[in-house]
Amino acid sequence: MPKKSVGQFNIDFIQILNEAGEADPSLLPHFTEKEIRQFYESMVFARLFDEKALNLQRQGRLGTYASIRGQEAVQIGAGLALQASDWWFPAFRDIGISMMRGLPGKNLFLYWAGDERGNAIPPGQNDFPIAIPVGTHIPHAVGAAWGAKIKKDPIAVLVTFGDGATSKGDFHEGMNMAGVFSLPVVFLCQNNQWAISVPRARQTASQTLAQKAIAYGFPGIQVDGNDIFGMVQTTKEALEKARRGGGPTFIEAVTYRMSDHTTADDASRYRSPEEVKGWEGKDPILRLKIYMEKTKIWTPAFEEEVARNSMNRVLNAVTEYEAMPPVDPGEIFDYVFEKPTPDLIEQKQNLLSPPKE
Amino acid sequence: MEKLTLVQAINLALSEEMERDPGVVVMGEDVGKDGGVFRATLGLLDRFGGERVIDTPLSETGIIGAAIGMAAYGLTPVAEIQFLGFIYSAMEQIISHAARLRTRTKGRYHCPLVIRTPYGGGIHAPEHHSESSEAYFYHTPGIKVVVPSTPSDARGLLKSAIRDPDPVLFLEPARIYRSIKEEMKGDDPIPLGEARIARSGKDITLIAWGAMVHTALKSAEAVKKEGIEAEVIDLRTLYPMDTGKILSSIEKTGRGIVVHEAPLKGGLGGEIAAIIQEKALLYLEAPVLRVAGFNTPIPLPKMEQVYLPSPEKITAAIYQTLRY
Numbered sequence: 001m002p003k004k005s006v007g008q009f010n011i012d013f014i015q016i017l018n019e020a021g022e023a024d025p026s027l028l029p030h031f032t033e034k035e036i037r038q039f040y041e042s043m044v045f046a047r048l049f050d051e052k053a054l055n056l057q058r059q060g061r062l063g064t065y066a067s068i069r070g071q072e073a074v075q076i077g078a079g080l081a082l083q084a085s086d087w088w089f090p091a092f093r094d095i096g097i098s099m100m101r102g103l104p105g106k107n108l109f110l111y112w113a114g115d116e117r118g119n120a121i122p123p124g125q126n127d128f129p130i131a132i133p134v135g136t137h138i139p140h141a142v143g144a145a146w147g148a149k150i151k152k153d154p155i156a157v158l159v160t161f162g163d164g165a166t167s168k169g170d171f172h173e174g175m176n177m178a179g180v181f182s183l184p185v186v187f188l189c190q191n192n193q194w195a196i197s198v199p200r201a202r203q204t205a206s207q208t209l210a211q212k213a214i215a216y217g218f219p220g221i222q223v224d225g226n227d228i229f230g231m232v233q234t235t236k237e238a239l240e241k242a243r244r245g246g247g248p249t250f251i252e253a254v255t256y257r258m259s260d261h262t263t264a265d266d267a268s269r270y271r272s273p274e275e276v277k278g279w280e281g282k283d284p285i286l287r288l289k290i291y292m293e294k295t296k297i298w299t300p301a302f303e304e305e306v307a308r309n310s311m312n313r314v315l316n317a318v319t320e321y322e323a324m325p326p327v328d329p330g331e332i333f334d335y336v337f338e339k340p341t342p343d344l345i346e347q348k349q350n351l352l353s354p355p356k357e
Numbered sequence: 358m359e360k361l362t363l364v365q366a367i368n369l370a371l372s373e374e375m376e377r378d379p380g381v382v383v384m385g386e387d388v389g390k391d392g393g394v395f396r397a398t399l400g401l402l403d404r405f406g407g408e409r410v411i412d413t414p415l416s417e418t419g420i421i422g423a424a425i426g427m428a429a430y431g432l433t434p435v436a437e438i439q440f441l442g443f444i445y446s447a448m449e450q451i452i453s454h455a456a457r458l459r460t461r462t463k464g465r466y467h468c469p470l471v472i473r474t475p476y477g478g479g480i481h482a483p484e485h486h487s488e489s490s491e492a493y494f495y496h497t498p499g500i501k502v503v504v505p506s507t508p509s510d511a512r513g514l515l516k517s518a519i520r521d522p523d524p525v526l527f528l529e530p531a532r533i534y535r536s537i538k539e540e541m542k543g544d545d546p547i548p549l550g551e552a553r554i555a556r557s558g559k560d561i562t563l564i565a566w567g568a569m570v571h572t573a574l575k576s577a578e579a580v581k582k583e584g585i586e587a588e589v590i591d592l593r594t595l596y597p598m599d600t601g602k603i604l605s606s607i608e609k610t611g612r613g614i615v616v617h618e619a620p621l622k623g624g625l626g627g628e629i630a631a632i633i634q635e636k637a638l639l640y641l642e643a644p645v646l647r648v649a650g651f652n653t654p655i656p657l658p659k660m661e662q663v664y665l666p667s668p669e670k671i672t673a674a675i676y677q678t679l680r681y
């Protein structure tokens with residue numbers, strides 16, 4: 001029999017705002033000036049918060065911390081596209097989305113200082129705590145989406161993770177189930193080119209990460225992750241499709257980890273300064289600023305106001321964090337089960353009032 | 358010879374074994390160019406090349422599963438799992454395959470695999486980086502479990518682990534990776550299954566492994582001021598366990614305490630206490646006590662010292678045992 005082609009695939013790459021701050025009018029959705037100012041302010045705030053966290057870590061006022069520098073557009077874009085009723089399952093390099101979701105900055109500092117109270121998600125906020133074991137939260141997002149589908153709730157679920165996570169079984173198992181059951185979940189991969197010292201090319205031999213979705217029977221799309229317009233638009237469309245019952249989408253956001261992996265890492269051991277320099281020119285905040293200058297939305301007064309407001313918010317979060325009373329050691333035992341077991345009761349008692357000598 | 362830290366001693370053992378046997382390959386996340394997040398594999402890539410020092414994709418199941426295949430094919434893989442808390446996705450590979458390949462094939466295949474991984478608390482690390490789950494592995498028939506507590510032992514035990522024809526989990530106490538420096542005591546492998554008397558004493562036996570050996574030693578120093586001589590046994594290999602050394606010490610002291618970071622319930626303390634009462638009941642002057650972690654997940658850094666056994670907790674248990 002003659003050979004025939006039984007499948008053809010294509011992966012689109014979306015960029016609305018390029019590195020020179022030029023927007024493609026054929027792709028540009030209608031964003032109001034107010035919205036654009038919000039994009040800018042949110043990204044600046046995320047960057048200042050991140051810088052403050054790094055500073056606090058250097059001064060010994062915070063533990064190991066994973067910087068989001070360079071990934072602000074992915075995170076602010078996704079954060080803006082989410083609705084309050086949607087659910088979100090974060091990885092560990094996600095403070096931008098966390099703050100867009102309303103998690104108090106204090107919580108983020110607490111968590112990265114090794115204080116469990118930082119993990120307490122405020123009631124009403126439909127977000128999971130950070131997943132440190134890479135990729136392990138991906139099936140949870142799939143399960144939550146499944147729940148929404150069974151209960152007929154018109155919500156979407158977003159799960160965020162890195163390029164490294166696409167090598168884990170959890171990723172493939174989650175993607176597969178989402179495809180089979182056509183679940184309302186959006187997989188957002190922040191391809192920042194590195195998984196600690198391992199470059200993206202070492203994670204997979206495939207040309208894009210986006211194409212992995214094809215194998216699971218749903219669309220995969222690649223977006224310039226440093227383009228806030230592209231990020232807002234793509235995640236919004238994918239989440240809306242999910243809410244409408246249109247099934248899952250995989251988004252590969254192409255971005256760059258400008259910082260060391262964490263404060264415990266030294267990236268100069270494994271990547272060149274030229275590579276990092278190259279990405280500085282693609283900075284998401286810079287490019288939006290150029291666009292706003294060109295379209296007369298940006299003024300020095302606006303910049304000053306943004307810097308002042310953002311810094312105030314950051315400093316308030318630091319103050320709130322450092323004003324927290326010390327943790328009560330007994331709390332260790334309080335959340336293992338709804339009702340503490342006899343062992344836990346005994347261990348707690350021995351800790352809080354040790355038997356007299 | 359210059360003094361080495363525990364992590365440097367591991368690095369030395371790896372390079373010596375790779376030099377000795379071209380079948381030894383090192384694989385894992387960030388083990389190549391970065392030299393491992395703790396630098397245990399520093400310099401190996403330059404020295405032995407990318408075919409033998411392999412930066413893998415981020416895939417614990419893949420790392421262990423592939424290492425099993427390599428081992429059966431005739432290589433000696435030394436797989437690094439970045440932290441013990443990230444090994445869990447590979448449990449099926451370890452339990453269902455590595456540990457029983459020999460049994461399942463009536464010896465046609467075997468699995469000379471070493472899994473190295475940092476473990477334990479006290480390093481102010483983020484969540485899931487401070488686990489002490491040695492009991493899961495001890496409980497699994499077909500895998501040996503080794504835990505060094507000094508640089509020299511780390512070097513000698515790792516050499517034996519690599520030369521061992523069966524799978525070995527090699528747990529490296531991250532807390533003491535760099536806190537002790539010593540000259541290497543000879544370059545011979547140290548046989549698996551032999552405990553070490555870290556301190557001799559006649560009044561009570563403290564049994565520990567990994568970083569807890571040093572915590573037990575501190576407590577032994579503290580009670581010395583009161584005229585109490587505690588013996589400290591460093592098990593070094595958990596499986597197979599050197600019960601002979603434990604029993605002869607208990608026969609001398611009549612009292613024992615097991616110290617471990619892992620949660621109290623279902624931890625190895627219970628196992629060791631059972632061995633002692635089975636084999637040396639009539640020598641005992643008091644029940645064998647356990648000083649261990651709570652039955653909670655190990656807390657984040659702010660509370661981990663509350664959770665971990667401390668010299669003070671051990672000292673309190675020593676007095677409780679002596680007063681019995």
Ligand SMILES: Cc1ncc(C[n+]2csc(CCOP(=O)(O)OP(=O)(O)O)c2C)c(N)n1
Pocket residue numbers: 093132133134161162163164165166192194195196257261386415417439443
């Ligand atoms: C299962 C697991 N293995 C290893 C680690 C250690 N680790 C933490 S982050 C990381 C790299 C993650 O890379 P990627 O998924 O690309 O996310 P990024 O750090 O770039 O945001 C590794 C190996 C971990 N946290 N979990």
Ligand SMILES: [Mg+2]
Pocket residue numbers: 162163164190191192193194195196
């Ligand atoms: Mg990455």
